[in-house]
């Protein structure tokens with residue numbers, strides 16, 4: 001697939017996930033074959049006001065291909081922020097039209113842009129004009145079941161100069177739970193010439209292939225299934241290439257991967273932040289371990305990073321949940 005002039009090699013991308021898919025997770029997923037990743041959503045307004053906190057959201061780091069993601073409501077501010085984001089050398093810039101969080105959608109940004117397609121189009125136009133890298137859009141199927149408009153919005157974004165569209169097949173009202181609507185992704189694919197990336201509920205090779213086959217999409221994007229399981233990209237790549245279903249790595253290996261991810265976090269974040277954030281990542285890695293519930297409780301109480309070693313020992317003593 002191509003995003004503008006950027007060649008994407010592989011089969012699946014890591015989805016942006018605020019507070020989760022940080023630089024460490026993006027790098028780990030890349031090492032398991034994620035073709036590209038998108039950074040955590042970044043406030044256009046904040047970066048134009050000189051906020052440096054979001055720098056790490058926009059930093060490519062050690063991955064093959066990276067997109068920095070912006071959210072906002074004002075075309076001019078978005079364009080200025082895109083120029084700032086471009087100074088971090090992303091391969092492309094992604095505009096968020098899918099975030100359901102009240103903090104973002106409440107002021108008209110993220111998924112709320114699906115309710116104001118003219119403004120959304122204007123934003124894409126201004127950002128495309130402002131930067132030299134390709135511009136992409138990530139959207140949902142619509143705001144709610146009465147306003148499914150991903151096809152119209154995707155066409156407007158294409159006309160405004162977007163190079164690719166990612167569609168998460170749920171409305172804003174659906175948040176993350178009901179099954180993903182593959183028909184809307186298929187409809188968007190049929191309506192535009194630019195690359196379409198299908199997203200929602202892909203957890204393994206079989207669901208990845210279903211997304212490709214049913215929708216005809218050009219690429220797929222995986223979010224939550226990569227939490228505590230970055231090897232999902234290797235599994236998907238292998239299934240699509242050969243039809244083989246790879247098992248997850250053995251427990252000891254999985255725990256090493258977890259420690260590697262948390263080690264990478266330490267390179268990029270303060271100890272206190274890593275300690276707090278390691279709780280959720282470690283809990284995800286307990287999937288497939290016997291007595292996972294008790295281990296997850298221990299993860300929730302991590303007070304310093306040496307607690308992780310105790311958790312690894314305990315997990316190894318428990319063994320695989322057969």
Ligand SMILES: Cc1cc2nc3c(=O)[nH]c(=O)nc-3n(C[C@H](O)[C@H](O)[C@H](O)COP(=O)(O)O)c2cc1C
Nearest residue numbers: 015016017018040041138168200201202222223224
């Ligand atoms: C915790 C969390 C944070 C997310 N943050 C973002 C974000 O910053 N930008 C964005 O476009 N989507 C965000 N999403 C949506 C995901 O990128 C993706 O569209 C969604 O999780 C569906 O894919 P999945 O079923 O593979 O998880 C987030 C999702 C989750 C669960």
